[in-house]
Amino acid sequence: MKIGYDMNAELDREKKPLSDGQILREITDAIIEGRLSPGDKLGQDELGKVFGVSKTRIRPILHRLNEQKIVVIEPMRGAFVARPSVEEARAVNAARQIIEEGVIRAATRVARVKDLKALREIVAEEHNARLTRNGGQAHRLTGEFHCELARITGNEVVADVVRDLVSRDNLVVALYQRPNAAACSLDGHAALIDRIAEGNEDAAAHAMRHHLQDVMDSLNLGPKTGPSKSLATAFAHLRQD
Amino acid sequence: MKIGYDMNAELDREKKPLSDGQILREITDAIIEGRLSPGDKLGQDELGKVFGVSKTRIRPILHRLNEQKIVVIEPMRGAFVARPSVEEARAVNAARQIIEEGVIRAATRVARVKDLKALREIVAEEHNARLTRNGGQAHRLTGEFHCELARITGNEVVADVVRDLVSRDNLVVALYQRPNAAACSLDGHAALIDRIAEGNEDAAAHAMRHHLQDVMDSLNLGPKTGPSKSLATAFAHLRQD
DNA sequence: GCAACAGAAATCGGATACGATTTAAAGAAT
DNA sequence: ATTCTTTAAATCGTATCCGATTTCTGTTGC
Incomplete structure (x- = not known):
């Protein structure tokens, strides 16, 4: 034309x-x-x-x-x-496991009550979005939870890094669509908050690694x-x- | 100008x-x-x-x-x-403390003998560069050590993130560097290798945080x-x- | 009939050209 | 003499243009 x-x-x-x-x-x-x-x-x-x-x-x-x-x-x-190849998808998720372990450890050390409140607020919104079948919003909030966690560290640089990784992971998740599986992230996030509230750094780090691994396992990594x-x-x- | x-x-x-x-x-x-x-x-x-x-x-x-x-x-x-302002310099260093804690923990879990060898090789080069008064080379190798550490995790994404942070930190150090202080990084790197070799994840993480903090403390953060x-x-x- | 080749069309990467905006300088007024 | 206004110079951001490379298509040869 x-x-x-x-x-x-x-x-x-x-x-x-x-x-x-x-x-x-x-x-x-x-x-x-x-x-x-x-x-x-x-x-x-x-x-x-x-x-x-x-x-x-x-x-x-x-x-x-x-x-x-x-x-x-x-x-x-x-x-x-x-x-993105399956290897790349795994690499991004593995990178998140490595980096966000450090993030949640730092967050656990400095988290205040209002920080936990903010996290719980996001989880509640996630819950609502899930109830109203608002898949896109729920998806966005899932990433927002991790960004908020990074924000708790009070470090803008860390927050930027996490945001980039989450964005990239969002793409992977969107491409290797998961028909229904997403509820696991809700329980996972709640568990993370509990570990942070307990001030148990090692447990929080462990929970984070497993949470991200769960998200990875919920993907359909077949050729799409x-x-x-x-x-x-x-x-x-x-x-x- | x-x-x-x-x-x-x-x-x-x-x-x-x-x-x-x-x-x-x-x-x-x-x-x-x-x-x-x-x-x-x-x-x-x-x-x-x-x-x-x-x-x-x-x-x-x-x-x-x-x-x-x-x-x-x-x-x-x-x-x-x-x-970069003093606040930004502190933020980048703090970000490295948070993120590289996760990195060294992951590296400690998977490090093999050849990986330790590669790290020691870099420290040796650092030592040589220091002896030959090659400040620029020593400075570059100091960052290279941390990049190699990230590479041990086998994750390209993590390596990229660390490389960016190191590059940014290099700029900060170059700007706020005190005339002589730089030897501390050599001992710090050696200690990190020892902790990794021991397989002591917590000790390695602790050493990493203190190493980066030492580098930060060695800077002259006055107006320059x-x-x-x-x-x-x-x-x-x-x-x- | 199918593969190989040649030419045309399409598209990318880069350089030049041009309007818009900021900075610097010159001139006028108090 | 200083300050404010106006004008000129420099530089940024974007559009247009051009050579280089790739891709498609039509033809030729076997």
């Missing part, structure tokens, strides 16, 4: 110069929510058309996603939605290839006709 | 299209080795001239450094060498402002006349 300058006439009607962060979020959401499947091509020009910007702004965004391991870039070929969808349909909600 | 005027004359004669990774390495090295001081401006055009490329390739590199917190980017103003140098002199070794 040939594009001309007359198209801008329609676009400026609803001024939409999306920021880089918004475009990034749109793409990541599209991937995590399954509107884009692993292996799908992310053409620079095509994405530029979708978001109404030039590929000049698309390219660095794709590189950022590449650093987050959400997309892969093959030189002179283009960008594609990452197809979803159908490829077009970029236009994946971002259909952005269109204005 | 004035720049050199004579540097761009003979650059077009050379045939050296450096890769993005090489340019990235050059800039980070220049910052960590002190050839560029915190607050120095990193002009896109100027850097492009230095490396013989267009600013198109410089910009994403600066953004990557920005994500690593080595440079800061102020919108519509430009990129500058990061000037180094002299600004020009980009031309900072990358003078790249010139070929």
Whole structure:
């Protein structure tokens, strides 16, 4: 399809110069929510058309996603939605077991009552989301629990690292979808809070490792290839006709 | 700060299209080795001239450094060498204490004889570098020890996280380094190896926390402002006349 | 009929060009 | 003389353009 300058006439009607962060979020959401499947091509020009910007702004965004391991870039070929291997999925989970052990140990040492309260609040929200069949929200809150745990350490750097890992793990979980299994995370989180409340550092660390391992075991690590969808349909909600 | 005027004359004669990774390495090295001081401006055009490329390739590199917190980017103003505050320095060190505790615990569980050998090898190199008054090399190896420790876990993701943290900490140390103090890291590393060899996970974790704390305490956290140098002199070794 | 090859179309990576914004400097007024 | 205003210079962010590489397609040969 040939594009001309007359198209801008329609676009400026609803001024939409999306920021880089918004475009990034749109793409990541599209991937995590399954509107884009692993292996799908992310053409620079095509994405530029979708978001109404030039590929000049698309390219660095794709590189950022590449650093987050959400997309892969093959030189002179283009960008594609990452197809995380089973080994990679295991590696991310193992990394979380290693790093979040240190995190929960530190959190256990410094946790105050209000911190436990915040954690319990998140678990309660998780419970509600689960009851209302709000899978997406529940999924998000599951990650939020671990981020909040990192926040308890009072260390912004640690929180950032954990957030990145959780985000990456979210992608893995979304791709290796689990039909129903997710309740285990609720019990796991409650157990973690109890161990922290007890001030038992070793027990908390042990519980964390097992909790993450449970999440890993609940995944379906068989070969999974979803159908490829077009970029236009994946971002259909952005269109204005 | 004035720049050199004579540097761009003979650059077009050379045939050296450096890769993005090489340019990235050059800039980070220049910052960590002190050839560029915190607050120095990193002009896109100027850097492009230095490396013989267009600013198109410089910009994403600066953004990557920005994500690593080595440079800061102020919108519509430009990129500058990061000037980490004392709080930020403490935060990075604290993050390492938290995360590397998990790392050394995992490493202690799985370490084999060859792994210990590799660690001792690095310590030996550190010792040599210290003897030959090779401060830069010693400094680099100090970080390499921790990266190797992360590598023992067999987890690439963990290794990447640790590498980022070490790189960031290297910048802090380079900025707040006291003239002489650095020998403590040698003894600290040796002690860490001993604890790992003993298989004593708790002792290893304890030693790691104290080792990192020692490094922190050895810094001079008073206000420190180094002299600004020009980009031309900072990358003078790249010139070929 | 199928495989191999050649040319065309498409797309990526990079350089140049241009408007927008900030910074620096020069000039006028009190 | 100092300060405020205005104007010029520099630099950033983005769009457009161009060569290089890949992929697709149509043809040829066996």
